[in-house]
Amino acid sequence: MILKKGANTYLQQINNAQLELYWEAGQVSPYCLLLDKNGEMIQVIAGFEEAPFLFEQSDKRAQYSINLNWLPVEISKLVFACLKPSGKVGMAIEDIRYEVSHLYQDSAIVIGEIYRYKNGWKIRAVGEAVKGGRKELLQLYYFSEKEELPAAPRIVTVIDASIHNQELFESGNLQKLFKDLFIASSIVNPLLEMDVYFFAVLHEKGVKATKENFQSYVQNHYPQPGYFNGLGLENDEGPILDELIEEYRDSETIYYFLTSGDIPDPDLLLTRLAGTNGFWEMIVLNGEIGSGTTYRNIKVIPYPKLSTMKAGEIHQTLLRPINIWRSQTKEALVRI
Structure with a gap:
């Protein structure tokens, strides 16, 4: 299934959702942002084996394995983004795919999001550029103007x-x-x-x-x-x-x-x-x-x-x- 910008559909494999971000060129930094029900950022997380996330990255792709059932109820949405991509960038999960092209290297791109809907989870194709870098991306989700995350306990x-x-x-x-x-x-x-x-x-x-x-x-x-x-x-x-x-x-x-x-x-x-x-x-x-x-x-x-x-x-x-x-x-x- 090829999604168009703004389109959404249900996910089926919520116990082991395999989402891949991929890009054509550039020194790309992939991000997964966790948001609460108000759309405010909770955390940036990659994760590890047996936790909600398993993250792997190679030259032109990033793979997230996500157990959505393990996420705390406070997490309502996962936003997937890339910094400084050039050319084409996309995401794929199950048989669902979405791609964005004609990007500028001085922008971040929000590719897609996974979010709670009723008793399940949906994925939406976003495809929105964010002028700037990491700071501007985080500010989009009402995070503090400080570049760095607060110190973890x-x-x-x-x-x-x-x-x-x-x-x-x-x-x-x-x-x-x-x-x-x-x-x-x-x-x-x-x-x-x-x-x-x-x-x-x-x-x-x-x-x-x-x-x-x-x-x-x-x-x-x-x-x-x-x-x-x-x-x-x-x-x-x-x-x-x-x-x-x-x-x-x-x-x-x-x-x-x-x-x-x-x-x-x-x-x-x-x-x-x-x-x-x-x-x-x-x-x-x-x-x-x-x-x-x-x-x-x-x-x-x-x-x-x-x-x-x-x-x-x-x-x-x-x-x-x-x-x-x-x-x-x-x-x-x-x-x-």
């Missing part, structure tokens, strides 16, 4: 490696949860890296989790509980929290804190975290913690609730409280 995951969570590790569920945490964090941190700590009685900082190693990270780095060759059998949140609060006190930080829930005075712990400048998602692997008090920068999530959800639901559950907190405290990368 630091992402820190803290994993309870005590004897209480050994069964969760042996079943593979801890590994799966970590992968979901990493994927969800990519929406607010396009650097695609994460600091990781393990704790029991003792604690240690692991190597960074990245797009290259996140899928097998826990399997390869999880310390088996033990007195002599591990971090101990029981858990002690106090020392690791002391280190985290000191280490990240000067940066905007999002913490995924995985705890067995065996905390002597959970309300005292939560009150302490409420006084920090980060956002804490306390994922309770066994049971519940706290008395139900609501804190601005803390969200307590029972793991049994997450374990019954599909991937897209998990990512939305993890992202929504973070987005609300960021929108209330400073300019957010992901807006509500």
Whole structure:
């Protein structure tokens, strides 16, 4: 199917949409912009394997593999554009194709967009030139006049490696949860890296989790509980929290804190975290913690609730409280 400018049609393969941008010549920079329901830009993202996006680029093409079902509900539209193309440029997805020609090298071009429509997704042929470059392209979607994106928050995951969570590790569920945490964090941190700590009685900082190693990270780095060759059998949140609060006190930080829930005075712990400048998602692997008090920068999530959800639901559950907190405290990368 050849689309004409302004035409649209439904997409069928929303679980694995394969969109290709291609061009004839020039040092072209392809862009994918994520927009909210108001048409304002949320983020520029390329992605990685098993996340919403997998991005590959060669001399004259860029390939996006997109799982649209995994996108947070805040994302309503994906805009595909190129900077400085010359000659013909086009996009192809499923059996749908659209091309634009007679372009000027001093312009950006918005080629097409994928957007939510009722219970599905549609693609529209846009074909509009934007005089200028990256700055002008971003301003088209109500982004700040600053050339650069706001600094992304630091992402820190803290994993309870005590004897209480050994069964969760042996079943593979801890590994799966970590992968979901990493994927969800990519929406607010396009650097695609994460600091990781393990704790029991003792604690240690692991190597960074990245797009290259996140899928097998826990399997390869999880310390088996033990007195002599591990971090101990029981858990002690106090020392690791002391280190985290000191280490990240000067940066905007999002913490995924995985705890067995065996905390002597959970309300005292939560009150302490409420006084920090980060956002804490306390994922309770066994049971519940706290008395139900609501804190601005803390969200307590029972793991049994997450374990019954599909991937897209998990990512939305993890992202929504973070987005609300960021929108209330400073300019957010992901807006509500």
